[in-house]
Structures are given as structure tokens and as C-alpha cells.
Amino acid sequence: MRNLLTGLALFGLFAGPVVAQAQDNTDKSKFKQLQQELPTPNTYRTASGAPGHEYWQQRADYNIKVELDDKNQSIKGSENITYTNNSPDVLSYLWVQLDQNIFEPNSASNLTKTGQLNDKMSTQAVEYMTREKFDGGFKIDAVKDRSGKPLKHTINNTMMRIDLPTPLKPKQSVSFNIDWHHNINDQKALGGRSGYEYFPEDGNYLYEMAQWFPRMAVYDDVNGWQHKQFLGSGEFALPFGDYKVSITVPADHVVGATGELQNASQVLSSTHQKRWADAAKSDKPVVIVSQEEATKAEKNPTSAKKTWVFAAKNVRDFAWASSRKFIWDAMNVNVGGKNVLAMSYYPKEANPLWGQYSTEAVAHTLKVYSKHTIDYPYPVAISVHGPVGGMEYPMLSFNGYRPEADGTYSDRTKYGLISVIIHEVGHNFFPMIINSDERQWTWMDEGLNTFMQYLAEQEWERNYPSRRGEPANIVEYMKSAKNTQVPIMTNSESVLQFGNNAYGKPATALNVLRETVMGRELFDYAFKEYSNRWAFKHPMPADFFRTMEDASGVDLDWFWRGWFYTTDHTDVSIDDVKWYTVDSQNPEFVNAQLREQQNKAPKTLSEQRNLKDIPKTRLDNRPELKDFYNSYDPLATTAADQQRYQSFLKSLTPAEKKALDSGLNFYEVSFKNLGGLVMPLIVRMEFEDGSEEVVNIPAEIWRYNNEDITKVFITEKPVANFELDPYLQTADTELSNNFFPRRLAPSRFDIYKQQQREQQNPMQRERSANRNGNKNNSGQ
Template sequence: MLKSTLLTAGLAALLALPTVAQTTNSGTDKFAQLETLLPTPNVYRTASGAPGTDYWQQRADYNIRVRLDDEKQAISGDEDITYTNLSPDVLTYLWVQLDQNILDKNSITTATQLGEIQPKMPFQAVDYMQRSDFDGGFKISEVKLKGGRALPYVINHTMMRVDLPTPLKPKQSVTFSIGWRYNINDQTKINQRSGYEFFPEDKNYLYEIAQFYPRMAVYSDYQGWQNKQFLGNGEFALPFGDYRVSITAPADHVVGATGVLQNPNDVLSSTQRQRLSQALNAKNPVLIVSPQEAEKAEQSRAKGTKTWTYAAKNVRDFAWASSRKFIWDAMGIKQNGVPVMCMSYYPKEGNPLWGKYSTEVVAHTIKTYSKYTIPYDYPVAISVHGPVGGMEYPMLCFNGGRPEKDGTYTAERKYGMISVIIHEVGHNFFPMIINSDERQWTWMDEGLNSFVQYLTEQEWERDYPSRRGEPAKIVDYMRTDKSLQTPIMTNSESVLQFGNNAYGKPAIGLNILRETIMGRELFDYAFKTYAQRWAYKHPTPADFFRTMEDASAVDLDWFWRGWFYTVDHTDLAIAGVKQYNVNSQNPDIENARQRELAAKNPGSISQQRNRKDIAKTLVDEKPELNDFYNQYDPLTTTPADKQRYQQLVKGLSAEQQQRLGSGLNFYEVSLKNLGGLTMPIIMQLTYQDGQKEIQHIPAEIWRKNNAEVSKVFITEKPVVSFVLDPFQQTADTDLSNNAWPQQAAPSRFELFEYQQRQQPNPMQQQSALQQKEQKPLTTPAGSTGGTK
């Protein structure tokens, strides 16, 4: 709504001041500090968000021997665990995670699995419901102390308590061993974080193996033992340590794993070792095992075995992959002068995508994440292609993204594969190095990682089609019914809409902080500080929140409270605009202005119709009824008017005289916070001459009244429109109320005819056209893998 009103100079000056005397709306103060929600700082974790002077964490070192049975698709192994108590507490028992027990027939996950029967269901869904015929889970054969003494233990679903013969005092260590076996799940039927894929064409298996050994749980200063059951969503909380793992597999298999290969002379040919040496300083990926060599290996069936031994220092976990189908390429990069070998393992079914892109993506990810967080100082980074859609472990990750059998692929498949590799390799930083508790807070792992993934994607290719990152990408989720949402600060197993809540919303929240609230310089410094402080340690949400504020001098409690602790959404609205101009008091100027306005005013509807319907009024018929006022024109300037104006001007200072005649435009814009989520105001002003101006108003404008405020804009040129959040920086869920005058939100709808037959992808269409014209299809360079 537009109003034109004449004001005195004094009132105009008052409007130029910020409005401060507003009444706070009822409900929680959105700018209240978070002290009541965050844990009390102590000697272990400071109020600044940094580790305290007495910070400690436990250590677990492993020596593991594991055997892969390629005939029965089974694992057997034994391990020695040296657990060091660096806490101030005396421990009488230890908790060990048995994550494979999620596949036990009687697991909590199986018993509490939700489901429903549909009129039409895929075989895979029924297979999943009938998975009780799979004999999954760990079979523990022994738990014993170093020296052979059996240790009592109790298995509680996915957790195992090991009772110690004598209490483990601070600074003491204990070494014990565990023997186990389990059956490997078919990943195409039981979709877990690891498993096998069977290729019927050549009757080979590809194994991606993780959670394959009993793993120590975290014991921390903020919660004691992290012994929550593994139900499926909440991933893993693990202590750091050194690993030595010996993997026995069929002799014709290629085995890739976390860490550095310790016995290359025993398992690699001289040619393969030479290629690895060449790859260290290569500018492009070098094939260690070529596609031709992998295809030849597919036809072999070695009777013997080989043992591959890998070692990794200061890691929280270990994973590996094994297959005779593997093509293997590698390329070295350097981080802070330290060489990092970037590598990929993939079957021929992954080409041409994998040979062209995978290792290049690995290297790009390590470089970019190192820039935004901390330098990567592990010696290798590996991407493995197989049945798992995407899963991360130290130095090694499993990734999906397979082209069609004819080698073509859609753009969505290409970018999906690149994105999943960036995401999973990026997990080396969050949470493999900056080691948050995934069992409790998925967002600290997935959300932070998805944010840096977005930054990395944008540095891969201009305008990369990122799935997450831009605020507009989370709008559909945030406008859904609140009963279908949970706050980000919800335990991993209780989160609703897992992908949006744990990945998208925190990642986009960080992007809003970086681009709109803090600015890139302050944000990047604070985010890097958090990574530096908590590298190889166990941070909590409070440590992250406090560090971001401590390193930037920006009070963000209002943002953490709204974005992370509630399900409020952004919906800022322009409720109305009032336009004012200063009354110059000059009778010549003001009378002329009033006369111009009167000429443009057609009058009321009654007045318009009366001019037509009333031919003559009584005064028209009897002129003698006229008097002084029928001839008087109040808009004609008189000598008395000029005299009053001159006297007024004499009483004003030079500054006041200038303001009186400035001709400035005053706009009082009324704003409402309809969604409940506090955000800065980004206002675009469009002037009468077409020029645009963006004004950024910090979120603190809402501190006196969380629901509605007014803001005065003073301009030299007339404004023809105001638009809130013109670049969609704040995830505003309703753009229809963001403009004055109101604007229709542009959109389109598509007409289509339903077709059941799958359409060829663009590469297939091009191939068919070129074959028709007898032209060869252009094959991407490097499509068969790396360079020899």
C-alpha cells in the first residue's frame, strides 16, 4: 500500500533514526544466548570452543589378521587390541562394537523395521523383508587376554562388554584378542554399508569390506562410553590408533585398503611396482592394473592365496576391497610438500566414467578440502567402485555411479558419480580426522562434509549442478508440515527426512552463514580454526558453535538456536510501504505540487458520475449565490505566504535549510517474520531510472521484536519497487510476499504424455544418429582408464 503524506522537517528527521522502542513479541526470545543449552565449559573443553588444558582421549591399536573365503562369501579373522586408558578414570570393563550384528536375525533393527505392503512391489523390497534367511552377524569364537587367559564377555545386540580381570588405571594399557567370523551380505539384496556384488557374466565377486572386525567404542570426557546400539542411521564413533592388517585373499585378487602396502614385493609384479613408482610424480592417472589385465584375471581361478599387509597410523578405522575384476590407477599429488597417492579401483563395468574421472576427482577433493580445513597428511586416498552407493573410511571409500552397458551415461549419472566421490573422499576430513560422534550427531559428519562438498563441486566446474548448497534447494523441505520435521539437533536414529535434515539443512545453513551473515573472510577463518583445533580429536556441537563465534567475533547464538534447534522456517514479508517527502514549506513549490496532484486525481466514483449526470447545480443556475470562497484558490501563493516562509527560513540553521529543500524520499517499510526463523534482511531497491541497489541489514534488526519491525530507507531518487532476498540467499519459503508492489512468482508447468518405455540417454541418441550417418561416436579421451 502506498501513501503520500506531507511531513514537517522535524518528523522527517525523526523517521531517519532507527526504531528502537518496540515491544518484544511473546514467546522465546530468538536472540537469547545458548548458555542454558550448551554444556558448562571445563578443563577439557573451553568456553572458546577449543580443547582444554586437560583434554584427553583414549587410544586403540590393532593388529588384525583376516581371511576372505571367495567360495562361501565369508570372513574369518582374529585381532589383537591394545587399549590405552588416557582418561583420569579407572575402567573395570571395556565396550566393543559388533556392528555386523545389525544383520543378525534377531537384531533390534530387524525387529523394529517399519514396512507396508503395496499392491505392486519390487522383488528387492520383498527380498529385504525376507532377509531373515541370511545368517548374518558376528560369530565370536574367543576373547582372551594377552597370554591366553579367557576374558568374560557379554554381547548386547551390537555391543559387547569385556570384563577386565583387574581395573585399568589411568595411563595403563591392556592387550586382548578376539576371534570371529561372519557371512558377507549380498549388497544387491541387503543394502548395507559393505558387502559383495556378483557378476553373472564372468561369475566373479567384488567385495567391499568394512565393519569387519570388533571395534573399540569411544570413551570420552563428555559422555563416558558411547555404547548406543547401532540401529542403521547413526554411524560410528571410534578412537584413534595404529593399524596393521593382513588380508588373505585368492592369489588372483587385487586388494586395496586403508593405509600403505607393506609387502609389495610379495603381492605385486615388478611391472606393477614400476607403474606405482611412475604414478607418484605423474600429471595424469597411471594404470597399475590395465583393463586388459583385469579382463584376463576375470577368467582365472587361482588355487592359492596371497596375503596383503597394510599399515595405517593414527586412523579411527580400517576398510578394504578385493576382486580379480579390479582395474587400478593412481596419481600422486603433494600437500604441504608431502606426497599423497590418489588411487581408484574399479571393474570394467565402471568405464568409461571411472577411468576418466575417479582419480582426478580424488585428487581435486584432497586439494580443495585441504584449502578450506587442514592439510591432508595421510599417504593415500582411494576411491573404489562397487555395489555400495557411497560409504567412507580412512583413506578409502566405496562409491557408486555406473554407466550403461554400452558405455553411455546421462549427465545426471556423470555428475552424480563425481559428487559421490567428492562427498566420500571428503569424509576423510569429516569425520575421519575431525572425529565427531556420528552415532549421536549425524549432521556434524554429513552436514559439514556436504557443505565443503558444495565448495569443491563449484571448483571442479563452473556452475556445477550441485544437489545441495544453494539455499533455494532446501525450501521445499522447510515449508513442509512441522510434524514431518525434526530439529537438526536430534539424535541420528530419531531424525525424520534423514537426507534433508542431516545433509541438506546443515550444509545450506553453513552456506548462508558464509555468504549472507558472516561473509566469506570471517566464515572461512573460523571454519578453518575449528578444523585445526579438533583435527584428530572428538569435537561436540558446542565446540563447533563456540569456535565459529570465538574466531569471528560474530554472535551466532540466534542462528544456532533457530536453524539447528527448531523447525522454524524463513518467511520474511513486506507487509506495506509508506512513502513520505519532506514539506519544503516554500509556498510556490508546495502549492504547485498540490495543484499537480489535484489535476491527476479523477475524484471519487460518485464525483465522476455526478459530472455526467448533473447537468447544472443550483449555484450554476443562480450565480448570485456565489461569494468569496467560490472564487478563492488556496493554492495561489500570496504575499503573506511568502513572508511566513522567509521568517521560517531565517530561524533555521544552514544544515536545516538544506534538509528542508533536499527533496529526499523517505520510505517506511513494514516487515514481518511469518516463518519464525530470524534472518538478515537483504533488500533490493529499484529506482525510477532503472538503477538497482542492494542493502544488507543484519539479523539483529529483529532483536527488539522477533515478529515485526519497520525500517526507513532514505533515497535521493524515487523508488519504484522493494524486493526482499532477490538472490534467494535465506531459504525464504514464500517469495510471493517478498515484493512491493506485489509481484507474481514466475513458474512454468509441463505437459507430457506418459510413456512406460525408458527413453535413450543423450549419448545413446547421438550414437544412433551417428551410426545412421555412418559416423563414429566420439569417445571421451581416457575412457579406458589412466595412461600407461
């Protein structure tokens, strides 16, 4: 609205743009390059972000035999590891991860847990604090060389050093054996990334087994040995290799695992083998082990045993699940011309939800992720339902969410299930294939994977209720207290607000890059390039940052610095708008405008009251007191005014005359960066006739001054109002200052009568209503 903006005359604007004064301290500039923060490129990792011509990585191949004790909830195993030294270094010892050791009562993980007592404590809390200590952790029975001779070894919490009698030279391999056993944790009671669930209704167990065997640590060109202790948050850095795993379980158990089943004819009936073969040709889920068959097995457990043998090539880990409760279904997915078997294992308690959605969600994930990264390279992809809410391993993931006992479920449960399956199956790409260092950089797998999860969710269903990915969803975290935040580039075990920091914020950052900073075409190409460069390798943050810039031609150092190295947030304010029009100097037009403004000017309170309280002035009563000035109109156009105007027109050049006749509007808009994070400016101008225009301005507009800038907008039509970030693209934490003139943001308060919490989900309410309706109809 014109009367809410400042009206001034301007003709000298055409002389050239005005540049805001640069900040004095360029060292603090948000656009300072990341040279000091990133490692120096070398022959292993190049300045472009690609692996160098001398890049190397180690290899670990496993042959494992393990037996499940279903009576005592424990496992016992032996493994042979062949470790190949592809580095240029001589190794005198090897490091092995013992992640189960976090369950030892005196582990660093347990000893460093914090807590507090309240005046009132629940019985469950007291029971948890006083329960008998779980006898967890690896019991290492033997560490021997290939000939059976004991190897000296030292256990340091969750790490074990094996001292080699002869140093391992470059290009050499060494084989050794480890015998071990450990108890399996009750996942519902103790938590953890694996464990068992007990079903008292039928007296059976369901096992999800991960971090269940001693595993080689990573030795690389960046860290040497990655042997940071496992405290529970930072996940796992592991080398690639081939696995052969023999799993002995009760004969009525169904086993799902990383890799391909090698002895189907020995562990599956002919009926199940046929269904399995049919599933491999079907584009819809085929039931291999039915709910009826699983329920029958629950009621008649056997003491006999079977050994399932699986083989997996070029994987970084191995996980498995076992239960007589398992229903099993599968379908074929064609990815890049290659057939992949998508499968699900779940107990009857998970139906009907799992039978309808699980395997379809697996297939969908493979399709979408392959489109944006690399074609899924493995032969199978599995979703298992059990006590673990969500955890990932090569070809196999553990996923939570189950319906109510009556088979109904809320929309939150439904979408929670689909989302967790997409997320955990998606981890096959990040970090199981694009194998980042999870122990150090959680965001490189969780953040990138959460971003891809968002893309896959949006391809599952229009307006899918994605929890993370949209910039608006991260606002509350971004504006939270600084002492509750740390930069994304923080070690995994030291991250505060883990879900927001390592999942939500990096996922949002990538979405902002894709939609607002780079555009989909440039982003998608660069992201796919990163995935292809580092598939089956060990990328670091610098490799990702550099590749995204190298493949797109976009300088993103300012973006990485702001989003990943600081806790700044987006809060940009439109502080002021000045409206300029070109003064035509036509006296008739100028005087008419001034008269209109004068007539529209509001009367003061005194003027309004005087009209009532002073019916006639002295001059009204004595007209003879009037003189020249009482009839003089300063806004009337005179002959002298016209002469001056015509003389002015003759003095103009053609370009100046064109500018004078343009009728354009000039708006000087002042922006203030209150949150510290420099971001592009997306400005919507709504014109007085109701039309609008959106202008996208790159973040580099802040390069001379990171805090205060002005920008001139030239329009043919007068602007009614300006709005920043109209599509909520930048995670701006304060929308009230995004408007000029300011708008009141409506809020509401609810008037309610306190009620008990709704106990039924919508599906149950509908069923109850239908039952009641049928009863009423039958009584009529």
C-alpha cells in the same frame, strides 16, 4: 511508484530514530544466549572451544589377520587389540562394537523396522519380505587375554562388554585377542554399508569390506563409554590407533585398503610395481592394472591365495576392497609440500566414466579440503566402485554410479559420480581426522562435509549443479510440515528426513554463515581454526559453536539456536512502506504538487458516466448563477502565502535549512517475521530511474522485537520498489511477500500429450542420430 506508496509530509523525523517496543517475555527471545544448552567449560574443553590443557583421549592399536572365502562369501579373522587408558579413570571393563550384528535376524535394527502392506504388492516386494533370513552378524569364536586365557564377555546386540580381571588404571595398557567370523551380505539385496556384488555375466564377485571386525568403542570425557546401539543410521564413534592388517584373498584378486601396502614385491608383478612407481610421480592418472588385464583375470580364476599386508598410522578405522575385476589407476597429488597417492579401483562395468573422472575427483577433493581445513596428512586416498552407493573410511571410500552397458551416461550420472567421490573422500577430514561422534551427532560429519563438498564442487566446474549448499535448495524442506521435522540437534537414530536434516540443512546453515552473516574472511579463518584445533581429536557440538565465535569475534548464539535447536524457518514479509518527503513549505512548490496529484487522481465511475450522460449542467446553462467560489482556486499562490513562507525561512537554523533543501526521500518499511527464524535483512531498492542499491542489515535488527520491526531508509532518488533477499541468501520460504509493491509471481501449467518415459540418455540419442545420419548419407 509514487502513486503506489503513501505520501506524507515529515519534518520531525530528524528528532531521532524510533525503536520498536521490546517483547515482554525476554526468556523467549531469539537472541537469548546458549549458556543453558552448552556444557560447562572445564580443563578438558575450554570456553573458547579449544581442547583444554588436560584434554585426553584413548588409543586402540590393532594387529589383524583376515581371510576371504570367495566361494562362500564369508571372512574369518583374528585380531589383537592393545588398548591404552589415557583417561584419569580406572576402567573395570571395555566396550567393543559389533556392528555386523544388525544383520542378525532378531537384531534390534531388524525388529524395529516399520512397513505397510498395500492392496497391490510387486513381486519384488513380496520376494523381499519372504526371502530366507540371512545368517548375518559376528560369530565370536574366542575372547582371550594376551596369555591365551579366556576373558569373560557379554554381547548386548551390537555391543560387547569385556570384563577385565584386573582394572585398567590411568596410563596403563591392556592387550587381548578376539577370534571371529561372519558371512558377507549381498549388498544389492540386503543393503548395508558394505557387502559383495555378484556379476552373473562373468561369475565373479566384488567385495567392499567395512565394519568387518570387532572395534573398540570410544570412552571420553563427555559420555564415558559411547555405547549407543547401532540401529543403522547413527554411524561410528572410534578411537585412533595404528593398524597392521594382513588380508588373504585369491591370488588373482587386487586389494585396495586403508594405509600403505607393505609387501608390494610379493603381491604385484614387476610390471605392476613399475606402473605403481610411475603413478607416484605423475600429475595425471596412470593405469596400474588395465581393463584388459582385469578382463583376463575374470575369465581365468585361480584357487591360489596371496596375502596383502597394509599398515596405517593414527587412523580410527580400517576398510578394504577385493576383486579380480579391479582396474587400478593412480596419480600423485602434492598437498602442502607432501606427496599423496590418489587411487581408484573399479570394474570394467564402470568405464569409461570412472577412468576419466574418479582419480581426478579424489585429487581435487584433497586440494580444496586442505585449503579450507588442514593439509591432508595421510599417504594415500582411494575411491572404490562397487555395490555401496557411498561410504567413507580412513584413506578409502566406496562410491556408486556407473554408465550404461554401452558406455554412455546421463549428466546426472556424471555429476552424481563426481559429487559422491568428493563427498566420501572428503569424509577423511570430517570425521576421520576431525573425529566427531557420529553415533550421536550425524550433522557434525555429514553436515560439515556436505558444506565442504559444495565448495569443492563449485571449484570443479563453473555453475556446477550442486544438490545441496545453496539456500534456495533447502526451502522445500524448511517449509515442510512441522511434524515431519526435528531440530538438527537430535540424536542420529531419531532424525526425521535424514538427508535434509543431517546433510542439507547444516550445510546450508554454514553457507549462510559464510556468505551472509559472517563474510568469507571471518568464516574461513574460524572454520580453519576449528579444523586445526580438533584434528585427530574428538570434538563435540559446543566445541564447534564456541570456536566459530571465538575465532571470529561474532556472537552467533542466535544463529545456532535458530538453525540447530529449532525447526523455525525464514519467511520475512515486507508488510508496508510509507513514503515521506520533507515539506519545504514553499507555497508554489507545494501547491503545484497538490495540483498534479489532483489532476492524476482517477475519476469515479459515476463521474465518468456523468460526462457522457449530462452534457451540460444547470450552471453551464445559467452562468449568472456563478459566484466568487466558482472562480476561486485554493491552490493558487497568494502574496499572503509568500509572506508566511519567507517568515518561516528566517526562523530556521542553518542545519534545518540544509535539511529542508535536501530533497531527500524517507521510507518507513515494516517487516514481519512470519517463519520464526531471525535472519539478516538484505534489501534491494530499485529507483525510478532504473538504478538500484542493496543494503545489508545484520540479524541483530530483530533483537528488541523478534516478530515486527520498522526501518527507515533515506534516499536521494525516489524508490520504485523494495525487494527482500534478492540473491536468495536466506532460504526464505515465501518470495511473494518479499516485494513492495507486491508482484505477481508467474507460474505455468503445461499442456502435454502423455508419452512413454524417455529411455535414452542424451549421449545415446546423439549417437543414434549420428548413426542414422551416416546411414542416410551413405545411401545418397
